[in-house]
Amino acid sequence: MHVFGLTGGIASGKSTVSRMLRELGARVLDADVIAREVVEPGTPGLQRIRERFPGVVGPDGRLDRVRLGAHIFADPQERAALNAIVHPQVRAAFLEKLQALEAEGLTHVVYDVPLLIETGLHAAMEGVAVVWVPRDVQKARLMARDGLDADAAEARLAAQMALDDKRAHATWVIDNSGAPESTRPQVEAVWRAMLAHG
Ligand SMILES: CC(C)(COP(=O)(O)OP(=O)(O)OC[C@H]1O[C@@H](n2cnc3c(N)ncnc32)[C@H](O)[C@@H]1O)[C@@H](O)C(=O)NCCC(=O)NCCS
Numbered sequence: 001m002h003v004f005g006l007t008g009g010i011a012s013g014k015s016t017v018s019r020m021l022r023e024l025g026a027r028v029l030d031a032d033v034i035a036r037e038v039v040e041p042g043t044p045g046l047q048r049i050r051e052r053f054p055g056v057v058g059p060d061g062r063l064d065r066v067r068l069g070a071h072i073f074a075d076p077q078e079r080a081a082l083n084a085i086v087h088p089q090v091r092a093a094f095l096e097k098l099q100a101l102e103a104e105g106l107t108h109v110v111y112d113v114p115l116l117i118e119t120g121l122h123a124a125m126e127g128v129a130v131v132w133v134p135r136d137v138q139k140a141r142l143m144a145r146d147g148l149d150a151d152a153a154e155a156r157l158a159a160q161m162a163l164d165d166k167r168a169h170a171t172w173v174i175d176n177s178g179a180p181e182s183t184r185p186q187v188e189a190v191w192r193a194m195l196a197h198g
């Protein structure tokens with residue numbers, strides 16, 4: 001199985017690139033989706049969050065993501081505590097999904113992980129695509145998409161490695177600062193390069 005990483009920063013266009021890859025026939029696993037699955041009601045993950053972060057599970061038994069987000073993005077120590085609960089669960093669920101895909105006979109998989117490089121997981125990948133935009137474009141798209149003010153957007157940007165630093169770890173850099181039409185051919189070239197492995 002050939003496993004490639006896809007990463008970027010918050011609002012850099014990872015989802016956009018991941019959609020383009022799927023349209024080309026790639027199977028893409030999404031760490032944000034897995035991170036939601038491992039904290040569904042009734043999971044050990046949610047139980048541990050409830051114990052460590054009182055008040056973030058609503059009366060409906062679901063995680064109050066807005067509240068937990070406001071708490072952990074404002075405080076690196078609290079964020080580390082959440083990561084220590086969630087990341088091992090995400091890793092285990094990812095490996096399970098990978099095995100299932102391998103059993104299906106799949107040969108090439110892309111793993112979309114916002115924190116791929118921060119967590120060191122990039123070292124385990126056969127190649128890494130980084131979706132890059134200049135910081136001012138990233139901040140403007142983040143504010144527009146999520147309705148955040150400049151301070152809230154800055155807090156989220158500060159919680160991640162800068163895209164200019166992530167580039168240094170890239171096998172392929174996808175520049176998403178232009179229109180989607182100029183991103184698409186770059187994504188096609190990266191997918192061809194991934195398929196050329198093996
Ligand atoms: C704090 C939570 C509840 C906020 O939920 P919310 O629905 O608002 O955001 P969502 O999960 O869609 O994440 C949006 C983006 O925020 C960034 N982000 C999320 N968690 C983190 C983190 N721990 N550190 C840095 N950036 C993060 C990522 O770029 C992600 O794509 C949620 O992000 C969470 O559970 N985070 C911890 C798990 C994690 O690290 N996920 C990221 C990939 S494994």
Ligand SMILES: Nc1ncnc2c1ncn2[C@@H]1O[C@H](COP(=O)(O)OP(=O)(O)OP(=O)(O)O)[C@@H](O)[C@H]1O
Pocket residue numbers: 008009010011012013014015016017114141142144145176177178179180183
């Ligand atoms: N090439 C582009 N031109 C203009 N807007 C774009 C472009 N690519 C993405 N966007 C917009 O920027 C925002 C962020 O893109 P997207 O949701 O794909 O980022 P992401 O990296 O997946 O973000 P996150 O990790 O936060 O989920 C979205 O509102 C999207 O519509």
